Amino acid sequence: MTSTGELLLEHTRDVPDFPQPGVLFKDLTPLFAAPKAFATVVADVADRYRGRVDAVAGVEARGFIIGGPVALALGVPFVPVRKAGKLPGDTVQQTYDLEYGTATIEVHTGAFAAHRRALVLDDVLATGGTAAAACALVERAGGEVAGIEMLLELTFLGGRELLSSYDVHAIAAV
Numbered sequence: 552m553t554s555t556g557e558l559l560l561e562h563t564r565d566v567p568d569f570p571q572p573g574v575l576f577k578d579l580t581p582l583f584a585a586p587k588a589f590a591t592v593v594a595d596v597a598d599r600y601r602g603r604v605d606a607v608a609g610v611e612a613r614g615f616i617i618g619g620p621v622a623l624a625l626g627v628p629f630v631p632v633r634k635a636g637k638l639p640g641d642t643v644q645q646t647y648d649l650e651y652g653t654a655t656i657e658v659h660t661g662a663f664a665a666h667r668r669a670l671v672l673d674d675v676l677a678t679g680g681t682a683a684a685a686c687a688l689v690e691r692a693g694g695e696v697a698g699i700e701m702l703l704e705l706t707f708l709g710g711r712e713l714l715s716s717y718d719v720h721a722i723a724a725v
């Protein structure tokens with residue numbers, strides 16, 4: 552594990568039985584509350600994709616917290632991948648399963664047509680359902696997935712299998 556990975560784990564809190572019994576929730580609010588560590592993580596992500604992506608697609612909600620700073624560091628557009636019903640324009644939607652339920656996410660139609668190479672970004676890779684749905688939306692909205700970046704991967708849930716056709720990187724894995 553890199554030193555950034557160790558830093559990330561030092562700023563991750565385990566919360567048993569949240570949001571439902573049996574789930575060990577990985578809470579990254581300690582990272583977001585520590586400006587130096589957060590800046591280190593943002594720089595680590597941005598350095599990996601500089602010059603290789605035209606947009607950052609951040610998944611609501613925690614992918615927004617990381618995605619905004621990464622997009623600014625790269626000087627590329629931030630495109631919000633939102634939970635259904637929040638975007639005002641025409642959208643494409645995708646429904647998926649995740650570790651604790653099902654959800655629908657969406658992006659504006661054609662959101663990636665003018666900046667095609669997208670970095671799909673989120674905090675946690677669990678079952679991979681969210682990331683796979685986000686990748687499908689990038690492609691349906693005119694883009695291509697240049698990479699998937701996760702801060703933390705829960706390897707025991709096997710999310711990478713759903714994402715085998717993509718280049719996936721996680722800063723830390725447990």
Ligand SMILES: O=P(O)(O)OC[C@H]1O[C@H](OP(=O)(O)OP(=O)(O)O)[C@H](O)[C@@H]1O
Nearest residue numbers: 611612613649650676677678679680681
């Ligand atoms: O790999 P998966 O099994 O799909 O799970 C990962 C997703 O679950 C969490 O989001 P959540 O849907 O809880 O939404 P939030 O960011 O709004 O809290 C997390 O931020 C990822 O987006």
Ligand SMILES: Nc1ncnc2[nH]cnc12
Nearest residue numbers: 575576577578650675677
């Ligand atoms: N165990 C977990 N901790 C944090 N975010 C998650 N998203 C899905 N599963 C999660």
